[in-house]
Amino acid sequence: MTYEARIGLEVHVQLKTRSKMFCACSAEFGDEPNTRVCPVCLGYPGAMPAMNREAVELTALTGLMVGAQVAPLSVFARKSYFYPDMPKNYQISQYDRPLCIGGAVAIEWEGREKLVGLTRIHLEEDVGKSSHFGTSSGVDFNRAGIPLMEIVTEPVLTAPEEADAFLQALRQMVRYAGVSDGNMERGNIRCDANCSVRLRGETALGAKTEIKNLNTFKGVLAALRYEIRRQQDVLAAGGRVAMETRRWDGETGTTASMRSKEEAHDYRYFPEPDLMPVAMAPEQLAALQARIPELPRARRERFCRDYGLPAYDSEVLAADKAVADFFDETARVSDNPKAVSNWMMTEVLAKLAETGRTLAETPVAPRQLAELIALVDRGQINMPTAKSLFATMFDKGGDPVALVEQEGLAQVSSADDIGAWARQAVEENPKSVADYRSGKKAALQFLVGQVMRRSRGRAHPQKAAEALEELLKG
Template structure:
C-alpha cells in the first residue's frame, strides 16, 4: 500500500486570516462574523501577519525551504459552507516547499517527505437538523495550514506514527494547539495499492475529513483491504472520494474525485504576493525550538536516561526546556 496525507491544522492566532474577527471554539453560531468572512460584495481582505509568521515557522520546523515569493489563489467551488463560493488558498506558489519529518517507527527511524505546507482559510460548518440544514460561519476565515506529505507511508500504522510526530512538532513549536476535540486537526488520506515490485502508483482513493488519528489508522486498514480485494479478484478501482463511517467501520463513496482544473484556480486579485525580507525571516528563525525527537535523543545521550524516562521529560515542556 502507498499512503499520502494532507493534514489541515488550525493555526494559533487570536483573529481570523483576512479580518479582525476573533475565533473561539463553542461560540454561539454566527456571532464571530463580519462582511469579510461572509464574503459580502465590495469587501477587501487584509492578511494576518501572525498567521504568515507561524506558516514560515512551521516551514523551518519541518526542514522546508522558504521561497522568495509566494502568492494566494482562489479555489472556486459552490458549497453551502463557502459563503464566497471560493476559498483563498495557495496553488502553485506556496509559502513553504520541500521538507521532511523524522520519527521513530518499529524500533528504527523513518522519514516522510513533505511536499509543501501552504496557508488557506477554513470554511463554515454545516449542521443537518431534522427539517433543515444550517451553516455556522464562525469558523469561516480561520487560518489553516495544509501540510501535504509525499506518498512515503506503506501502511496504516506508519501513517498513524507520522501524524503523532507531526502533531508533537507543531505543538512544541507553538504553531497550533492541535486539539482534536475542537477540530483543530483534520486529515485527508490518499491511498493506493500496487503489486509488489511495481514502481508505478495505483489508482488513488481519497478519504476526506478524518478528525482523529485512530480513525485514520482504522480507515486506512479497511481501505487497503478493500482495494486489495478488488484488485486481486480482477476488478477495477476508480479514482474517487470516500468518507469514513466510524460506527460501521467502512468507507463509502462520496463523489468522483475532482481534478485541479475543476476548481478553476486563479490568482487572488485582492492580495499582493508575499515576499518576506531576510530580516523578517531571521526574526522567525529565532523562534525555532529544539524538536521533541532531538531533545529526547539528547537526553538519552547526555544524561544516560532510559528512552521511556527521556520521553516523559520531553512531554513536560517547561521542565524539558530547563535542560
C-alpha cells in the same frame, strides 16, 4: 501474491492565532454560533481580506522546522466551488506558488528513523460549519476564515500505522512550536488521505482513492486499514480500483464512494487580486529561525545526556512541550534531576490529569518544585509531608520553605520527641505490641503509623521505627 500500500496525507492544521486569517474576528474555539463573524468572513459585498502576519509566519516557521524551502515569492489564489459553508463560494488558498516547498518530517518507523517527504505546505482559510435538521441545514460561520495550514506529504507512507506515526510526530512538532493547539477533538487537525495498493515489486503506483472526513487519529488508522483491504480485495478478484473520492464513515467503519451528481470539480484557480504576494526577506526568515524551539528528539537526547535520565524518562518528559519546559527549568536549578524526573512523571502528571489543568494554569513554579525536592533530600521533610505539601502548592500556591515553617512541618528527628511519641503509641496499642512480640513483624508498621500521626507527619519514619524497636525489645 503480496500487496503493498502507498499512502499520502493532506493534513489541515489550524494555526494558533488570536484573530482569523483575513479579518480581526476572534479565532478562539467555541462560543454561540455566528458571534465571531464580520462582513469579511461572511463574504459580504464589498468586504476585502487583510492578511494576518502571524498566520504567514507560523506557516513559514513550520516550513523551516521541516527543512522546507520557504518560497521567495508566494501567491494567494481563489479556489472556486459552491458550498453553503463557504461564504464567498471561493476559498482563498494557494495554488502554484505555495508558501513552503519540500521538507520532511522525521518519524520512528520499524525501529528506525524515517524521513517522510513533504510536497508542500500552504496557507488557506477555513470554512464554516453546518449542522443538519429535517429538511434544512444550518450554517455557523464562527470557524470561517480561521487560518489553516495544509501539509501535503509525498505518497511514501507504507502502512496505516506509519501514517499514524507521521501524524503523531507532526502534531508533537506543531504543538512544540506553538504553531497549533493540535487538538483533534476540536478539529485543529483534519486529514484527507490518498491511498493506493500495488503488487509488491511493481514500480508504478496503483490507482488511488482519496479518503475524506478523517477527523481523529483512530479514524485515520481504521479508514486506511479498511481501504487497503478493500483495494486488495478488488485487485485479488481481478478487478480495477476506481480513481475516486471516498468518504469515511466512522460509525459503519467503511468508506463509500462520494458519487457526485455534479460535474467533476473545476476549481478555476486564479491569483487573488485583493491580496499582495508574500516575499519572505532573509532577515525575516532569520528571525523565524530563532523562534524554532528545540524539537522533541533533540530534547530527549539532551535530557539523557545532561541530566543522566533513562531513555524512558526522557521520552515521557519530552512528549509535551510544557511538561518538558517545566522539567528543564526545574532540573536546571536542582541538584537531583532524576528526583525531578520522578516527581514530574508521578505527582505532577497525576495532578494535571486529575484536575485537567495545564502547567501554565497552576501556581507552582519550577524553582519551588526544586526546593521541595531539596527539602526531602536534606532530610528536612519526609516524603509523605512532601507529597501533601506539593498538593497544597499545586492547588493554592506557596513557597515550600515558607509553608514548612508556617505549618511547622519540618521533619522531627530528635530522640526525645520521637521517644515520647513512640512510648505513647506502645501504651495505647497493647494488641499491636503483643502481635509484634509474638512474631508479627508487620505490626511495627502500624505503630510507626501511630507515631507519624502523633507527630502530624513530621517524624522521621526511619528514626521512629528504630525508637519503637528499641522500646519493644525490652
